[in-house]
Amino acid sequence: MSPVAIGFASLGAVLVLLALRTPIGVALGLTSFVGIGLLRGFPVAVGTLRSMPFEFAANWELSAIPMFLLMGAVVYHSGVSESLFRAARLWLGRLPGGLAVATNFACAGFAAASGSSIATSAAMGRIAIPEMVRQGYDKGLATGVVASAGTLGALIPPSILFILYGIFAEQSITKLLIAGIFPGLLTAVTYAGMILLRCSLVPGLAPKAAIVVDRAEKFRALAAVWPLLLLVLGIIGGLYSGVVTPTEAGAFGAVLAIVIVWLQGRMNWKVFRESVLEAASATSRLMFVAVGAILLTRFMALSGVPIFIGERMAQWAVDPLHLVIGASLIYVVLGMFLDPLGILLVTLPILLPLFAQLQLDLIWFGVLVVKYLEIGMLTPPVGFQVYIVKSIVGDEISLETIFKGVGWFLACEILVMTLLIAFPQISLFLPAQMN
Secondary structure (H helix, E strand, C coil): CCHHHHHHHHHHHHHHHHHCCCCHHHHHHHHHHHHHHHHHCHHHHHHHHHHHHHHHHCCHHHHHHHHHHHHHHHHHHCCHHHHHHHHHHHHHCCCCCHHHHHHHHHHHHHHHHHCCHHHHHHHHHHHHHHHHHHCCCCHHHHHHHHHHHHHHHHCCCCCHHHHHHHHHHCCCHHHHHHHCHHHHHHHHHHHHHHHHHHHHHCHHHCCCCCCCCCHHHHHHHHHCCHHHHHHHHHHHHHHHHCCCCHHHHHHHHHHHHHHHHHHCCCCCHHHHHHHHHHHHHHHHHHHHHHHHHHHHHHHHHHHCHHHHHHHHHCCCCCCHHHHHHHHHHHHHHHHCCCCHHHHHHHHHHHHHHHHHHCCCCHHHHHHHHHHHHHHHCCCCCCCHHHHHHHHHHHHHCCHHHHHHHHHHHHHHHHHHHHHHHHCCHHHHHHHHHHC
């Protein structure tokens, strides 16, 4: 077999292994090891396996990942999300679908503090879904908004996916994180607009909540959100101003979260212990997958697959729009079946050279990639965020009902992606100001 044929056969093997629920790191690493052995001999493969993990793990920028994970875990386990939802409910609850709108923006706020889609949906789902169901909200709407708005954790900084993309694409992580702000806000506003429109046209979806409070109580609830606001502004402001690097911002955010939670009297040994263990466990899983992806990147370069695909796609992708559409189709289809991190690390070695060849902005491409990974977390049959919500509601709400509820938010994503592709400056405006 030719090197290119071995490369394509190995990619097929990776997809088969992932479809069989093989751990992502094992699928990527094992396939790459065998592929490099076939191309260069197994002594070379062993040498690569010996040196590459250390070279990757020694990357200083990667230390931001456990810090951001620790920050999110502290915020999650300390129960800060409850005050955020209460404030949003009091201020927005009287609008059509007000509790769903409040949940949407509370998810956006919590995502900005946790950086985790899973933590966002898990935290807000336990608080918001029972409240909406108790008020007579349509169950599809109640669960759909939590699953969909939870994905904003992958886009609004801090974002682990942006950090990994920046390392693999050799792009500024700071600019990537800042580039996610406007697309994240655009997504949240689009979701809110859809909820308001649907609930205005079909009032039965969301009966108006009987929330009678005076203005003073509303402002007291709003004042209780200051810790989260301080944390978000501290991280984003530090990144945007250049005072801190992404790595420093991770450590700063983790320390700031611990201090804020301690000042609120919510920090104890149990919260600290659970947060550290969760951050360490999540970091280990991410690093294991990333090492496998590094091996795959090296193997793909040796096989010549990226060059082969680039030469073939160059025949029809001379128009950047065609290339973006082609990449979009790839991410949408893979998102239906594979894990977001696996998709990111499998596709980048192939697509990045193509975008670089056409001189397309790789910061903009990074935003599109993370958005498509968000969408993949909602699309059936895998729909990871949907299963997170299902684990919260148990047998009370069927999986089919949740997927139907998410469908309206996926329709919003079509509009959002169209705008992001047609107007790259939505993503690039803030990073450009940093220059």
